[in-house]
Amino acid sequence: MSQRIKNIVIVGGGTAGWITAGLIAARHKDRSENGVSVTLIESPDIPTVGVGEGTWPTIRKTLSRIGIKEADFLAACGASFKQGSRFDGWVTGADNDSYYHPFELPVSHQAGDMLYAWQNNIAEKSFAEAVCVQSGSSLKYLAPRQRSMPEYVGAMNYAYHLDAVKMANLLQVHICKHHGVTHIKDHVTGVIGERDSDIKAVMTRENGQIEGDLYIDCTGQSSLLLGQHYGVEFVDQSHILFNDSAVVTQVPVGENDPIQSETVSTAHEAGWIWDIGLPSRRGIGCVYSSAHMKNTRAEEVLRGYIGEEGENSKVRHIKFRSGHRTHFWHQNCLAIGLSAGFLEPLEASAIVLVELSAETLCENLPVTREGMRIEAKRFNEVFQYRWARIIDFLKLHYVLSQREEPYWQENRETTTIPSRLQELLELWKHRPPSHYDFEQAKEIFPAASYQFVAYGMGMLPAYHPTLEPSILLAVQKKMQAIAGKQRSFAAGLPTNRALLANL
């Protein structure tokens, strides 16, 4: 029999490293001779990126699988509830230019029926408000659940806003204590193994060689194993997604101030600003393209957005490169997190990719080295598809803008738009985005997400006005029920702050 996969070595102790360690160790619990051991090596010299405060609803399942109680997580990570994203100023920049991308799905799976029913009846409401319970200004400070509900269960779908540094600390303490992961604080100085074969060991400064059967590269943007050791190529996507920089800060909030349950994303002349509300502070970051804006101007835009409170806040400048590796699993090494790639912070698509990568690995963990080759090939195919779809979806936000600044105009140039997205945009002039346009059962951004963004930005496809009347009536009824539900949620759900205080 070929070599058993028993020792898994993770290099990197950021969000990616700890989520991966936690999911593997919780799923493969046997620590006997026959079981799997998980070792995580983290450099004492290199801090984690320390951002990544917006998450996706998948995080609830991840935390629950790792065995962390929701109330403990919320308290330890200074977290709050997130119900979606609001986009201000993306279409024209006018004062009333705003739309919503909620986590809940619309009332109907049938894209044409829904568009027809919305356009012909309640078009004075925004699409999100008409078809989805999780929308409307009255819900924006509300929690998605009652205190009496079981943990991780909501009246509406939800994720969290969190403090990324506190999150990595909580994961580390919990996972080492409850799942027997060996944590080594040491700097990896080299990799032992030829470039065209498996990694045999990693060399550390204090602990010598550490051997494993499978290595997970979670070393952040340095991509120490996959990128530097194996030289797996980086596919630059900055010709499609222009942003490569962020200037970030934190603004304290009063203990009675309301906490927004949406990530507010506000467009500016050469990018956008995120605004994330936590119980004790707001995390605010100005994302921009350095080819279109100087860092001094980005800082000015950030401070201008915050107003008086922002005058003295300490800021941090971060550079990133939009793109990903050609493939992610090479020989006995799999990259997860920033080491695999990063596109930009819009729509918080990075941590969800970490979760999906780690989950796919856990569920398909090869028993032997022989089983790894096909597993790696399949993993790469699935995730190449996922990265490409995220690029399409993020680009959609820029392509549909009518803003006139050079950054936005260049974003609409055909040469910057992926060909699959171009084709879909052409198709969607004639019919709405539907589930027929997306191939995978587990799409990160399903047709509904495209509908929220496209209709929210004013792209209204044609629909076939020949629907059987009873179908239409059924959809309209569902939409009326939505309005009733929105009213009862607005009246019955606690505010984000009240629920957090109670938990």
Ligand SMILES: Cc1cc2nc3c(=O)[nH]c(=O)nc-3n(C[C@H](O)[C@H](O)[C@H](O)COP(=O)(O)OP(=O)(O)OC[C@H]3O[C@@H](n4cnc5c(N)ncnc54)[C@H](O)[C@@H]3O)c2cc1C
């Ligand atoms: C501006 C910005 C905003 C973002 N916002 C979001 C968001 O809202 N939502 C979202 O989902 N994602 C967001 N992301 C992405 C998110 O921050 C990352 O995906 C997430 O934090 C995972 O990072 P990581 O663990 O891969 O890397 P890092 O946090 O960089 O961790 C790397 C780890 O590797 C270790 N390491 C490096 N070299 C060595 C070595 N030689 N030896 C040993 N250890 C080593 C380091 O010590 C560290 O522990 C954002 C990213 C940026 C840049």
